[in-house]
Amino acid sequence: MADVMKNAGYATACVGKWHLGFGEKTPDWNGDLKPGPLELGFDHYYGVPTVNSHPPFVYVENHRVVGLLPDDPFVHGKKAKTKEIHEKMHIGDIGGADAAHALYDDYHVGTHLTEKAVDWIKQQKEDPFFLYLATTNIHHPFTPAPRFQGTSECGLYGDFVHELDWIVGEITMTLEAQGVADDTLIIFTSDNGGMFNVTGQGAWDAGHHLNGELLGFKFGVWEGGHRVPFIAKWPGKIEAGSVSDQLICNVDMVATISALTGVEIRDGQAVDSVNVLPALTGNPQNPIRDHLVLAASRRGFLAIRRGKWMYISGQGSGGFGGTKRGRHDFAGPAAIAYAGYTNSDIASGKIKPNSPPAQLYDLKKDLKQTQNLYHEFPEVVQGMETLLETYQPSSAPTPKKKKAKKQ
Incomplete structure (x- = not known):
């Protein structure tokens, strides 16, 4: 997607969870982390290099770990000096780098990434831009900022959802303040259905059914495992409150953005992607995707x-x-x-x-x-x-x- 948008003249940024690796080999956390977002069409990257449940628990900006010092390197197999948070996976611990680890506070990851995304949007002023914001909400461990804790009546899971709602609000208000809200397509979606982990089980017991009436949970192919929310806003182009029953998939965003910008996808790329723009801006009667x-x-x-x-x-x-x-x-x-x-x-x-x-x-x-x-x-x-x-x-x-x- 970033390649298509960059070729169309947009500034591009990825903020948040990456979790796609930095090449085929084990990353050198003490050196340059690439190939990564910048080699895949993004002008700027800031975020969590794996996921908030797996080490290393640090931030990366562009190609380097934020706060890493030459005399304080990462050490494989050593436990990092970070807070013990429930549902963190200490598989392949990467310790050392105390200064870099100290900048990472689990309970402020959501707000910190939001601030970085908002700041980048403001820097673009009136120039066209594409932002991919991959929040750690609501992936485990569930660590909402203190101001959201206890607000949902269904534990940290619900509190984390409340924080996600705030994140979306901060982005939309920034677009309005910049005067570009009416010219911006916003897509809100997810990569999986809800997972029935320990915190999710507690939320369920409190009355929050994370996948509603759908059978199953994340990692499975029952509907609850993969059918996800998909909400799009584009004033003047998408009718407010309209609903579509078209079958689409997140991989379709590449072909859709290609159609939107007029930038052709290279041969052999995104072969499984389908243009679903008609489902966003209209109401086609025939299935777009077979x-x-x-x-x-x-x-x-x-x-x-x-x-x-x-x-x-x-x-x-x-x-x-x-x-x-x-x-x-x-x-x-x-x-x-x-x-x-x-x-x-x-x-x-x-x-x-x-x-x-x-x-x-x-x-x-x-x-x-x-x-x-x-x-x-x-x-x-x-x-x-x-x-x-x-x-x-x-x-x-x-x-x-x-x-x-x-x-």
């Missing part, structure tokens, strides 16, 4: 959506497999049973022994995915399996090597 392939976290566990049908190539969600309340990876049949969802393949938190080998749902009639129709519509199943096979890598068996005979 189908969509989804991958759960379990290797080889694919699903395909086409029209009203959702076909899932295995049993369960294909996501995390935690089976007990209180586990960070609580998911799948056990979690939906705890949460009170109903699904015809599941009883007492487990897959029934006689359940079909795969799943088919009519989302138009059964958005909650209560009834697996695999056996009722074999012709639909066959068509979906045939279509899904076109996306599978070739799996020709590897010839067995013959053992050499002893002479």
Whole structure:
């Protein structure tokens, strides 16, 4: 996206969570971090180099860690001098760099990144710009600023949502103050459904159903795992309050921005992206996207959506497999049973022994995915399996090597 916008003459910035790595090798945190955002079309980057749950817990600006001193380098395998926050993952700890770590306060990451985004917008004045703001809200650990703590009545999860609402408000008010709100397209969306981790479980018990009526949670291919909010605002171009039922995906933003700017996508790039601009600015009667392939976290566990049908190539969600309340990876049949969802393949938190080998749902009639129709519509199943096979890598068996005979 940044390449397209930059080629169209826009200033480009990425603020927030990156989590795409800096090349194929282990990053040299004491040196230049690249290739990264600046090599992918962004003029400026400021943010969290991995994610707020994984080390190192520092900020990066452009190619360097903020606050890093030559005589205070990072040390692999050493625990960093940071606050112990619940649900932080200390996998592959990276310690040292005390000065850089000291600048990172978990409870002010959201407000700090917002300030950086607002400052960058103000610097652009009236020049066209593209900002990709990837907030750490509401990824775990849930660390809202003190002023938001206790405001939601459903724990830190809800408080973190309140802070996210404030972040969006700060961005929109800045656009208004700069006089560019009416000429700016704002898109608010997410990369996954809500995760049923420990804090999410507490919010659920308090009455906040993070994925609403949708079955399942993050990492799985049930609707709750991947169907996300998508809200767009563009005064004079998008009708306020309008709703579209078009099937779209976040990867479609590349082709959409290409259509918006007139910058052509290079051959071989964004081949899975579809221009969904007509769904934003109008109300097309025919489907823009014919189908969509989804991958759960379990290797080889694919699903395909086409029209009203959702076909899932295995049993369960294909996501995390935690089976007990209180586990960070609580998911799948056990979690939906705890949460009170109903699904015809599941009883007492487990897959029934006689359940079909795969799943088919009519989302138009059964958005909650209560009834697996695999056996009722074999012709639909066959068509979906045939279509899904076109996306599978070739799996020709590897010839067995013959053992050499002893002479």
